[in-house]
Amino acid sequence: MHRFFLTDAPLAVGEPVALDRFAHQLHAVLRLGPGDRILLLDGRGQAFPTELERVGPRQARGRVLARQPASGEPRMELVLFQCSLKREKFEWVLQKGTELGVTRFVPVISQRSVVRPAAALVKKFPRWRTIIREAAEQCGRARLPQLADPVSWSRAVAWAEGPRFLPWEAAASQSDALGLGAAVRTLNPRPSRLALLVGPEGGIHQQEAELARSQGWQWVSLGPRTLRAETAALASVAIVLEALGELG
Secondary structure (H helix, E strand, O other): OOOOOOOOOOOOOOEEOOOHHHHHHHHHHHHOEEEEOEEEEEEOEEEEEEEEEOHHHHOOOEEEEOOOOOOOOOOOOEEEEEEEOOOOHHHHHHHHHHHHHHOOOEEOOOOOOOOOOHHHHHHHHHHHHHHHHHHHHHOOOOOOEEEOOEEEEEHOOOOOOEEEEOOOOHHOOOOOOOOHHHHHHHOOOOOOOOEEOOOOOOOOOOHHHHHHHHHEEEEEEOOOOOOOHHHHHHHHHHHHHHHHHOOO
16 A cells, blocks of 8 residues: 655545645556555554545645554664765665664764755755655555754764664774674663764764764674665665664
């Protein structure tokens, strides 16, 4: 059943619902018509099976059939602090991070970030939110991951909610550094919230890494190979979720 987030309109069982914003996709892309059913999501964990009553190029309407809990969300909040990357790389992280289970993305401006002005990043938010929404619909998420305002490195590392891990290529040379998966598996009890901070294309500056550690971020390794920034982000997310049993 095709899924659509409708977060700004009331949804009630037995009531009609305007679907004009999805009309083109329903009519021209999916080729659906009256009698077909879709799943509407309110972005707050509820799903509403809906039967289409009218579908045209610009207008569509359905009727809500039921209300049920939506599935597809991790049991914990995973926050990804991602240093800004070149456009296609950052968009890749948003899309695939949503599919894996990231619940909040926070763009970070570091010393070696390619895109540095916060205003330049904010201009991309409409496109980024579309990428997140489409990925969430495609992969079966129950909630839309949040996209937070850009922050500086110093403000990012001041965040202090739950365990915090900094994957860093230099961590592998530290005698006391753990691999990310091993570090996550030592957590007891299981956290309700966890954060990752991933650097930019040019890597994390030594001073930035030291500042993060002084603020309680644990340096961790992703193995003996140096990963690209976008690869490190997605590998880190997958390792965390697997270690916590979120990937089955």
